[in-house]
Amino acid sequence: MKRVSAPSPFYEEFYAxxxxxxxxxxxxxxxxxxxIDQLLPALYFSARLRAEYPGMKTCLGGPWVSASWDALPSWPELFDHADYLIGFAGEIPLEQLLRHMKGELPLAAVSALARRRGGKVLRSAVKPGPPLEELPAPVLDxxxxxAYxxxxxxxxxxxxxxxxRCVFCYHVFPGNAPASKSPAKILRELKDLSRRHKVKDFYFADLATPVELLEALAAGLGRLKVSWSAxxxxxxxxxxxxxxxxxxAGCDWLFFGLETADAKSLRALKKGISLETLDANIRACGAAGVNVGLFILNYPGQPAGEFKDTLLYGLKRADHLAELAVARFEMGRWMKGRPGLGGRLAAGADKDLNSFSLPYLGAGVTSGKFRELAGPALEAFNRIVRSQKRGFGSVHK
Incomplete structure (x- = not known):
């Protein structure tokens, strides 16, 4: 919080x-x-606006607020820099907050809102967001x-x-039930975005786009003549x-999550896939000309031998892959107490603002061993794909 109050020439130029x-x-x-990288500048700019325009209210929203929701009562100092925080699906709460500011609604009626009163952080009840089918199309005017x-x-x-259901996943918040737009709405909005912004390349920003939805979209995507990844x-x-x-239909990339090549560990992690199915998917998509990416996860308690075998699994399939991405487990704040996770939060984690990756202590592969094993494997993978003028391998952490 001290850094938020410290003058910053870079932030000041951006602010101006x-x-x-x-x-x-x-x-x-x-x-x-x-x-987390956006939290400091957001608080800085929020504080600057409040100082320059005393009548203005400021509000923070987005995934960081949702990830930090349970910890907000312990961080009243956040509200030295912002008036409100909105968590989870923000469409309805933001509309309610605007109605409050017009005098049409009491502040207590705004859902999913965090605010400070008398030194104490108050949070209103979180309610489901509107159906995706009812939301308007993105506006990027x-x-x-x-510039990109x-x-x-x-x-x-x-x-x-x-x-x-995956034990290790930090992308799914409790109570966040899956939902989908209709194929007709998706195609209509993609067509409009492509036309208005002269874009022919899209990335489906989903946790995992269902195969049934991709199949239902295929004919329409082909007619749009766009490329896409998922x-x-x-x-x-x-x-x-x-x-x-x-x-x-324009599919350029498909990314699959393997995590581990050990069948028993896949079941323990509740991954819900089989190695045989994944292998068939990789080969089928690669043979069709789709660039295939594969995610590998080093999770708490994983033996070094299993991690090494998983890297080897990806390396042996380099002829069918365009990317191999290797990551270390990250502990989301809302995952605390989730059954099946081996390890514990480090001391001081309750004060750590990085709610997406709390300091976590677990047995298994150390960070040094992770780099020792992953580095050479990815170098070998890169040599293969570069010789074929295709993708790359990467270490995410």
């Missing part, structure tokens, strides 16, 4: 160029905090895509995860025939 012109004259200024090296837009087709779960329905159909 972008934040002040956008917010000047508004009754409410909002900041969406997707990652004024967003300068020419690649003209690609993220687009969300689903909410939550169709599986949602995350997906291994599924027997990814047959060679469907893989070919998706490729002809």
């Amino acid at each position: 160029r972008h934040v002040r012109p956008a917010a000047a004259g508004a009754a409410l200024a909002g900041f969406s905090v997707l990652a 004024g967003f300068d895509l020419d 090296r690649v003209r690609c837009l993220p687009y969300q087709t689903t909410r939550g995860c169709e599986w949602g 995350l997906a779960r291994a599924n027997p329905k990814f047959t060679p025939a469907l893989a070919g159909k998706l490729r002809r």
